[in-house]
Amino acid sequence: AQSVTQPDIHITVSEGASLELRCNYSYGATPYLFWYVQSPGQGLQLLLKYFSGDTLVQGIKGFEAEFKRSQSSFNLRKPSVHWSDAAEYFCAVGEKGSGRRALTFGSGTRLQVQP
Amino acid sequence: EAQVTQNPRYLITVTGKKLTVTCSQNMNHEYMSWYRQDPGLGLRQIYYSMNVEVTDKGDVPEGYKVSRKEKRNFPLILESPSPNQTSLYFCASRLRQGATSGANVLTFGAGSRLTVL
Numbered sequence: 001a002q003s004v005t006q007p008d009i010h011i012t013v014s015e016g017a018s019l020e021l022r023c024n025y026s027y028g029a030t031p032y033l034f035w036y037v038q039s040p041g042q043g044l045q046l047l048l049k050y051f052s053g054d055t056l057v058q059g060i061k062g063f064e065a066e067f068k069r070s071q072s073s074f075n076l077r078k079p080s081v082h083w084s085d086a087a088e089y090f091c092a093v094g095e096k097g098s099g100r101r102a103l104t105f106g107s108g109t110r111l112q113v114q115p
Numbered sequence: 116e117a118q119v120t121q122n123p124r125y126l127i128t129v130t131g132k133k134l135t136v137t138c139s140q141n142m143n144h145e146y147m148s149w150y151r152q153d154p155g156l157g158l159r160q161i162y163y164s165m166n167v168e169v170t171d172k173g174d175v176p177e178g179y180k181v182s183r184k185e186k187r188n189f190p191l192i193l194e195s196p197s198p199n200q201t202s203l204y205f206c207a208s209r210l211r212q213g214a215t216s217g218a219n220v221l222t223f224g225a226g227s228r229l230t231v232l
Binding site: 009034042044106 | 119150155156157158159160205207220221223224225226
């Protein structure tokens, strides 16, 4: 069964600093990978996705993520964090084939941004 | 605007009082799903539906029911709510698997926060 691990429950960075959120997955083949963001009181918004091809994917709001098959990782990065990036971030793996389960989510990383 | 709409957004109820959380999407999506979000656990799937009249259990289905009589609607039913069902609930939808490269992208509703006393 597929699974997703986000080892950092809570991260605090200063505004303008760079950011990297870690995500490791377990899946038998090349997965579909996603990062979602949840702002306080809001639903989940898709930041970016990886299906195939170029392992460095660009998303919205200046985020990017790199798929590393050898490390089973899909870490999210941003070169300069803005105060509005404070939110909870979820990594997810999608099931190929029947797609019955659609997505399996990690437990999330809460990002706090200091002025 | 393409969206998934959930109602109610907030609800406080008491143990044993049946309730329904509605979910409606206007994107003609075949697939719909319910998740619950709890601190430290991320989102866990409750039930999903591949199409009209086709539903199946997710990872945490106990205490919940669903129905899919129409393509656009996928209500979540708590026949006899208990305090351990206090949670934030999300409905989501997408196209059927393989329709396009974006078929796996779920669109989420804004969430329904449920408290069971």
